[in-house]
Amino acid sequence: MRIVVRATGMLRDLPPFAEQGEEIVVELPAPASVRAVIAAAGVNNHLVMAAAFDGQRRGKDELLIRDGELLLIPPLAGG
Amino acid sequence: MNGYAGQILRIDLSARRSEKSPLPDELVRDYIGGRGFAAKLLWDEVPKGAAPFSEANRVIIASGPFSGLFLPASGKITFASKSPATGGYGDSNMGGHLAAELKYAGYDAVIIGGRASAPLVIVIDDDRIEFRDAGKYWGKGALISEKMLKEDLGEDFQIATIGPAGEKLVKFACVSHDFGRQAGRTGIGAVLGWKNVKAIAVRGSKTIPVYDQEKAYAKGRQMYEVCFSKPGFKEWTPEGTAGVTDWVNEVGAFPTRNFSTTYFEGHQDINGSALRTRIKVTDKGCFGCPIPCGKYSRVKFGGKETYVEGPEYETIALLGGDCALTSIEDVAYANYVCDELGLDTISGGNVCAFAIECYEKGILTKERVGRELKWGDLESVSYLLNQIANREGIGDLLAEGVRTASAELGGGSERFAIQVKGLEWSGYEARWAPSMMLSYMTCDVGAHHNRSWAITHDVATGRDSLTGKADKVIELQHTRPLFDALGVCRLQWVEIGFELQHYEQMFPLVTGMPYDWKQLLKVSERIWNLTRAFSLREVPGFGRQLDYPPARFMEEPVPSGPAQGKLLTRDKIDALLDDYYKKRGWNADGVPTREKLHELGLDFVAEELATCGRL
Numbered sequence: 001m002r003i004v005v006r007a008t009g010m011l012r013d014l015p016p017f018a019e020q021g022e023e024i025v026v027e028l029p030a031p032a033s034v035r036a037v038i039a040a041a042g043v044n045n046h047l048v049m050a051a052a053f054d055g056q057r058r059g060k061d062e063l064l065i066r067d068g069e070l071l072l073i074p075p076l077a078g079g
Numbered sequence: 080m081n082g083y084a085g086q087i088l089r090i091d092l093s094a095r096r097s098e099k100s101p102l103p104d105e106l107v108r109d110y111i112g113g114r115g116f117a118a119k120l121l122w123d124e125v126p127k128g129a130a131p132f133s134e135a136n137r138v139i140i141a142s143g144p145f146s147g148l149f150l151p152a153s154g155k156i157t158f159a160s161k162s163p164a165t166g167g168y169g170d171s172n173m174g175g176h177l178a179a180e181l182k183y184a185g186y187d188a189v190i191i192g193g194r195a196s197a198p199l200v201i202v203i204d205d206d207r208i209e210f211r212d213a214g215k216y217w218g219k220g221a222l223i224s225e226k227m228l229k230e231d232l233g234e235d236f237q238i239a240t241i242g243p244a245g246e247k248l249v250k251f252a253c254v255s256h257d258f259g260r261q262a263g264r265t266g267i268g269a270v271l272g273w274k275n276v277k278a279i280a281v282r283g284s285k286t287i288p289v290y291d292q293e294k295a296y297a298k299g300r301q302m303y304e305v306c307f308s309k310p311g312f313k314e315w316t317p318e319g320t321a322g323v324t325d326w327v328n329e330v331g332a333f334p335t336r337n338f339s340t341t342y343f344e345g346h347q348d349i350n351g352s353a354l355r356t357r358i359k360v361t362d363k364g365c366f367g368c369p370i371p372c373g374k375y376s377r378v379k380f381g382g383k384e385t386y387v388e389g390p391e392y393e394t395i396a397l398l399g400g401d402c403a404l405t406s407i408e409d410v411a412y413a414n415y416v417c418d419e420l421g422l423d424t425i426s427g428g429n430v431c432a433f434a435i436e437c438y439e440k441g442i443l444t445k446e447r448v449g450r451e452l453k454w455g456d457l458e459s460v461s462y463l464l465n466q467i468a469n470r471e472g473i474g475d476l477l478a479e480g481v482r483t484a485s486a487e488l489g490g491g492s493e494r495f496a497i498q499v500k501g502l503e504w505s506g507y508e509a510r511w512a513p514s515m516m517l518s519y520m521t522c523d524v525g526a527h528h529n530r531s532w533a534i535t536h537d538v539a540t541g542r543d544s545l546t547g548k549a550d551k552v553i554e555l556q557h558t559r560p561l562f563d564a565l566g567v568c569r570l571q572w573v574e575i576g577f578e579l580q581h582y583e584q585m586f587p588l589v590t591g592m593p594y595d596w597k598q599l600l601k602v603s604e605r606i607w608n609l610t611r612a613f614s615l616r617e618v619p620g621f622g623r624q625l626d627y628p629p630a631r632f633m634e635e636p637v638p639s640g641p642a643q644g645k646l647l648t649r650d651k652i653d654a655l656l657d658d659y660y661k662k663r664g665w666n667a668d669g670v671p672t673r674e675k676l677h678e679l680g681l682d683f684v685a686e687e688l689a690t691c692g693r694l
Contacts, residue, residue, distance in 0.1 A: 008311035009576035014539055046538045049326040052314045073311050075326045075535050076574040 001030035004069045005041040011074045016042040031063040037070055049075040081290040082144035082590040083107065088186045088208070090201060092274055093134055093193030097208040102187050108592070109680060111599070112143030114563040115606045116188050117159035117170055122613055122684070124190060127691070131163035131266075132248065132273040134193045140181070140279070141188040143566020144590050147179030147287055147366070149299040151306050151577070152568035154178050154366025158262035160270045164250045164426075164480055165501040165525050167614030167621060169265030172529075172563045173239075174365035175257035180237040183283030195275035198246075200228065203281045204236075213277035218243060220419035221255035228278055236280045242421020244468040245272035249478040251426035251503070252468075255418060259373065259388025260365065263423040265502060265524050290591035298588055302581050306369040309575040316362060318351030319372040320392035325350050327396070330538060331642030332508045332515070334401040336454055337432035338497045338631060341508040342640025343400040345455075353407035354390070363388055365568065372570055378411045387415040390424075393528075396506030397428025402435065403454035413460050420468035426480065429503035431463045433481045433496060434473070442490040448473050494630040499526035500614075500621075509628075510637050511645035512537040514548035517655045520626045521552065521669075523610040531555035532573070545651060549659040561603040605679040608671045612684045615670060615693050622668040626656060670694060 005024045007017045016024060026040045034051050038060070050073045051058050064070070080102060089098045110119045117139040129135035139159045146153055156178035162169025181189070184205050191201070198213035216224045221242035228238050238256065245252035245268035252268030253261040262268075271277075289295045306312065315322065327333045328346045335343040347353070358378055364371025373388050390398070390410050398417070399410040417424045437443040438452035445451055449472050452459045466474025476484050481503055485496035497504040502525020509516035518531035536551045558579070562569035565586075571577035583596040594602075614621045627633075628647075636646045647655075660667060664675035670693055676685040688694035 006310060008309065009574070010535060012576065044539070046330050047535065049323055050314060055313070057314060071310055071314070073314055075323050075538075076311075076315055076320070 001032065001064065002027050002067045003037050003064065005037065005043070005072065006069060007043075007072045007074075009074045009076065011043070011047060011072055014047065031065045033061055033063055034058050034070065035060040037064060038072065043072060047074055048072045080104075080107065081288050082148075083112070084182045084185045084187050084285070084287060086186050087188045087190065088203065089190045089192070090208070091193045092191065092195040092199075092276065095195070095210050109602065110606060111564040111602050112146070112187065113141050113155065113157045113566045114159070114170055114172070114560055115602065116141040117157045118168065118606050118609045118613065120188065120190060121159055121161065121168065122609060124192070125161050127616055127687075129161065131161045131166065131270060136161045136192075136270060138191040138267060138270050138274070139188060140191070142178040142182050143564055145585070146566030147182040148289065148589060149296060150302050150367065150567065150585060151571050152365060152368040152370075153566060154368065155563065155566050155568050156181065157563055158254050158267045160265070160267045161617060162265040162267075162502075162524065163248070163269050164266040165614070165618070167500065167524075167618045168610040169267060169524050171253070171262035171264040171267055173254065173256060173260055173262040174368075174568060175237070175260040176366045177237045177239055177256050177281060178566055179366045180281045180283050182287055183285050184281055185283065185285050189279075191271075191274065191276065194273065198275045198277050200278045200280060201276060202232065203279070205282070205284055213275075216240075216277050217246060221421040222258055222419050224278060225255065225258060228280055232280050233282070236282045238278055238280045240278040240421075241268040241271050241276070242419060242468065244421040244478075245269050246277075247468060247470045247478065248272055249422065249467060249470070250480045250483075251423045251430070252421050253423045255421055257365070259363070259375075259418060261418070261423065263425060264527055268421050289589050291588045295585065295588040298581075298585050302577075302585070303369055305581065306571055306575065306577055309577065311575045312370065315574050316370050318355050319362075319374050321354045321374065321390065321395055322351035323392050324395055327507065329641065330534070331637065331640045331645075332512055332534060334396050334504070334506055334508050336403050337401060337436040337495055338504065338508055339436070339495070340639045341510065341637050341642045343403070345403070345405040346400065348405055349395050349399040349407045349410050357407055358411055360386070368568065370571060370575060376411050378408045378415070380412045385412060385415050387411050387418060390414040393506045394424040394428070397425050397432070398460065401428050401432040402460050404457060404460065405455050409457040412457060413464070416461055416464050420464060422464060422468055425505045426503040427464055427467070429497055430467065430477050430481055430484070431460045433484065433492070434463055434477055435459065436495055437488060437490075437492055440490070442488050442492050443473065494634075497526070497629050497631070499628060500524075500625050502526050507534050508642075509534070510632050510647055511542050511642040513542070513545050513647060513651070513655060514551050516628060516632070516647055516652070517548055517552045517659055518555070520628055520652070520656065521556070521659060523607060523614070530560055532559070545654055545658070548655060549662050552659065553662055556607055557600045557603040560606065561599055564603065564606060601679075605681060608676065608679055608681060609684060611669075611671060612676075612681070612688060615688060616691055622670060623656060626669055627652065
């Protein structure tokens with residue numbers, strides 16, 4: 001399974017995106033949880049508030065079973 | 080004056096008189112607008128030692144150069160006053176449509192002083208200023224009053240109101256507008272209540288001059304396009320700030336049962352998903368906003384349908400987790416109660432949670448309260464909020480806030496009176512988040528998150544390390560409040576990563592002033608030091624002692640959840656403060672040095688602090 005991991009907001013300014021660019025490609029066997037994909041991309045799970053797989057919001061424990069794009073959204077609040 | 084309406088409106092309530100004056104060039108040059116105008120005008124206008132509830136105190140309402148213009152979310156306005164909650168500088172920023180309307184009426188700022196002999200409504204209709212009897216609105220809720228005033232004056236008026244809590248001088252009474260937007264913090268609703276101002280209604284029909292209209296329009300268009308194209312734009316809006324609830328629990332920072340712990344087992348029933356799927360009717364945004372954070376919701380309570388804007392994250396945290404309410408419907412109803420009574424949901428939730436813990440520990444009794452108090456019980460919360468807003472029974476004491484209430488109740492309750500400087504703590508518990516802790520400790524108005532929301536910095540750089548935390552907090556304390564001076568919402572930047580360079584590029588196009596971002600940040604630093612100085616001048620003992628968090632956060636390890644066992648001991652707190660003061664150019668008591676004040680063009684502040692014996 002090939003997942004293109006992208007980031008938004010402050011995640012783009014932090015490792016690994018700050019060093020590797022806007023996209024990180026992860027290849028791993030299906031199924032894999034969103035949490036596992038995030039970890040495989042080298043991203044700190046605690047810096048991800050939510051994720052969207054091919055435009056659909058997914059919980060971190062949901063399983064991905066096919067190729068696609070995973071967008072990572074950092075914690076957003078703070079008034 | 081490009082970017083500005085060009086006038087200040089001064090209102091003397093005692094004399095029922097108004098006066099217009101040109102906006103001073105040096106005020107614009109040195110303080111930009113919004114919060115900057117408010118800070119300087121309060122410093123100049125409020126005599127040293129004036130009581131918050133006095134004719135000499137002022138309420139300042141100020142927009143910024145971006146307010147009301149064609150760029151994303153340019154609908155922000157600042158309300159400021161000497162705070163009845165803290166005795167020091169107080170301000171609160173509000174969205175909606177009032178900022179734009181005030182500028183269209185021809186005013187960048189309104190200075191309200193004196194005290195009316197009877198309740199009134201201030202009507203600002205372009206050049207016409209009128210004082211209307213408020214008898215029929217007095218005693219009514221903030222939301223109902225706004226509706227009545229719209230019916231009486233016209234739908235095109237933008238209206239700010241206070242509720243019964245403001246009329247009864249509750250120290251955390253807010254100013255309400257647009258049926259669910261509030262200038263919530265520091266008790267400015269109570270200052271208006273003391274001055275007998277039930278509402279301010281504004282209608283304007285003028286235009287705002289812009290330095291380079293063609294380029295500013297093109298830039299504004301581009302800014303919207305960039306916002307719409309941001310990854311995350313579509314994902315963020317459906318839940319707004321409520322979407323962060325699960326994450327705050329995951330990292331062990333969620334206020335739970337009066338901050339006794341930091342993970343709420345019921346958080347999935349009060350989170351963004353519960354809001355979106357169970358009660359949300361529609362999104363609701365402020366003037367010019369491309370990412371509406373407001374969620375208009377409907378709940379049934381007692382067989383009756385109730386509509387409320389919210390709950391947003393802070394309300395979920397303080398009325399939800401902190402009072403242990405277990406459903407989004409209960410939180411939304413408590414939100415509605417606060418909005419109608421004119422209470423800040425952050426302090427309101429905090430005070431209720433404090434009272435419930437006091438009851439649990441036997442410090443408050445059933446006889447004194449008038450009923451049992453329980454965690455997770457909407458009736459307990461609703462009862463307390465009503466008692467507070469009407470200053471009935473125990474509500475009369477709780478209306479003073481947790482600092483004063485704990486001082487009277489004793490029994491060790493000051494340990495869990497969760498406040499700094501007299502302002503109750505907002506939605507991020509920080510025993511395992513040193514830069515967030517420092518943010519709360521050093522926020523100029525008290526324990527508020529919006530000046531420096533640094534918890535992600537803690538997670539990214541190490542939550543057990545103190546290194547670099549002060550630098551980040553200072554950087555954020557200059558960047559984030561700058562939005563409040565410009566009169567624009569910071570959520571585009573915070574939430575979807577909209578770049579700061581757009582504001583830097585827009586500023587000279589609007590104003591003609593050749594400030595770059597670094598120079599704008601210097602203005603923000605000037606404002607930060609001025610607000611600190613205001614409180615140093617006004618509050619006896621202000622300084623390091625009032626920067627400390629409550630004892631619970633320094634002495635009680637988090638008992639459960641992801642942050643179990645964590646705390647920041649007093650020596651770590653002192654290390655954070657030492658580093659922060661040094662990097663700010665302040666002395667060990669947190670007083671800006673004469674050199675720092677000179678560098679910022681604040682020699683007049685140094686002179687006054689010297690005469691007060693603070694420098």
